Amino acid sequence: MGLVLNRPGPDGMLPLWDYSDMFCNFMGQVCLQNALAFGAAATLMTWVVHPKLAAFLRQVPEGALNLVSAGMGAGFCLLLLP
Numbered sequence: 001m002g003l004v005l006n007r008p009g010p011d012g013m014l015p016l017w018d019y020s021d022m023f024c025n026f027m028g029q030v031c032l033q034n035a036l037a038f039g040a041a042a043t044l045m046t047w048v049v050h051p052k053l054a055a056f057l058r059q060v061p062e063g064a065l066n067l068v069s070a071g072m073g074a075g076f077c078l079l080l081l082p
Helices: 032-057 062-080
Strands: none
16 A cells, blocks of 8 residues: 555655654565554454454445445545545
């Protein structure tokens, strides 16, 4: 996502985030510290949050979920505009 949304501006600066000064970074997009934190958060989401959220979403009508999904997709497309 960083390579798509976090493109360098005319001045060469990355507009959303820049990890160039962090230890063990890759192209200023990813660094070791945040990768480890993201891994821990993803594990928590997978084993704790997702089962509870899935049980809740089974109760929501499918049409409402489709509408929210379409809105989120449209919002993401707006982020890609220059």
